[in-house]
Amino acid sequence: MIKLSDVAKAAGVSQGTASNVFNRPQIVRPEVREKVEAVARELGYSGPDPKGRLLRAGKVNAIGVATAEPLSYFFDDPFARVLMSGISEALDVHGAGISLVSSANDEKLAWNIQSAIVDGFILLCIEGGNRLVELTRDRKLPFVALELDTDDETIAQIGIDDFDGARRIAEHVVDLGHRExxxxxxxxxxDRTGRVTPDQIDTAIYSATRDRLRGYFASLKAAGIDTDAVPVYETENDRKSVNAALEALFDGSATHPTALIAMSDRAALFAIEWLRGRGVAVPEDVSVVGFDGVPEGAFSDPPLTTVTQPIAAMGRLAVQMILEGPSMARRQMLDVELTIRASTAPPRVLGA
Known part of the structure; x- marks a missing residue:
């Protein structure tokens, strides 16, 4: 491998002069510059490694966005796409770049985080949040965790009140008159899907899921509904597991839910599609609500009632917290909004 020192030696100049030819050519005499460039071409040297130059400078002008999900998550999930748009918008303002760091394999994730050439990390703690924090702390770079289940005040975090958002949308459903x-x-x-028991709900390891269920149940209990009898189906937020849950709920029996509370807009949109494909009208036969506020929900048929998170704002704020460092508060909790659209209505009167 040809190095800069080899070029300098062959051209009969110092290594400093050879370096200036590639990095500050304006200060090198034209005849010297031309000689060094000719020798470099002859030896096959294309110039200094930009990675090494950036590392020596101590700043690479890029932020890593890390998740324990597969790389496809950044492109397939509506929440992730909106979040990335906010992150990208903020990075554009600062003229900085982005590096996607992910792997469903823990060993590869560790390597990807250790080897990422970035100035800091935004951690999407959908799952494996504590592991992401552990790996990132080893890099000793700034990082911000989104939706991390911890009270550790030393960790910079951005989150929402999942309990309150869930409580409000469930309250909307019961206020319409739904009881099933x-x-x-x-x-x-x-690695689990299907119907879950109350005991399994109490031992949930993911805080957002647990807090949203508690919020739903708070409103249902206030309406006199026995929450132990409310069917809760665990899904992987994909079409296959959502469809499996719906097939169990709408199995041809005489009774079925008049309202579906989905813990994500993605699951809610899958549900609307599944119901319509089987002649079940939304919201006339079944009301459907989501959680997130992704753009697709506003344009679905019918438009989706949901809890709207400030997703893009979370991405912009995460970039700001990394770039501004200690001047920002270490824990930021953002407000959510109840967005009522056409996917919810009072339950159909029996016999109507």
Whole structure:
């Protein structure tokens, strides 16, 4: 491998002069510059490694966005796409770049975080949040965790009040008059789908899922609904597991839910599609609500009632917290809004 020192030696100049030819050519005499460039071409030297130059400078002008999900998550999930748009917008303002760091394999995730050439990390703690924090702390770079289940005040965090958002949308459902309600949940633990028991809900390892269920149940209990009898189906937030839950809920029996509370807009949109494909009208036969406020929800048929998170604002704030460092508060909690659209209505009167 040809190095700069080899070029300098062959051209009969100092290594400093050779370096200036590639990095500050304006200060080198034209005849010297031309000689060094000719020798470099002859030896096959294309110039200094930009990675090494950036590392020596101590700043690479890029932020890593890390998740324990597969790389496809950044492109497939509506929440992730909106979040990335906010992150990208903020980075554009600062003229900085972005590096996507992910792997469903823990060993590869560790390597990807250790080897990422970035100035800091935004951690999407959808799952494996504590592991992401552990790996990132080893890099000794600034980082911000989104939706991390911890009271550790030393960790910079951005989150929302999942309990209150869930409570408000469930309250909307019961205020419409619904009493036969089912929940399409995000995962409570890894590698499990299907109907869950009250005991399994109490031992959920993912805080957002647990807090949203508690919020739903707070409103249902206030309406006199026995929450132990409310069907809760754990899904992987994908079409396959959501459809499996719906097939169990609408199995041809005489009774079925008049309202579906989905823990994500993605699951809610899958549900609307599944119901319509089987001749079940939304909201006339079944009301459907989501959680997130992704753009697709506003344009679905019918438009989706949901809890709207400031997703893009979370991304912009995360970039700001990394770039401004200690001047920002270490814990930022953002407000959510109840967005009522056409996917919810009072339950159909029996016989109407």
């Amino acid at each position: 309600i089912a929940v399409l949940s995000l995962q409570l633990v890894d």
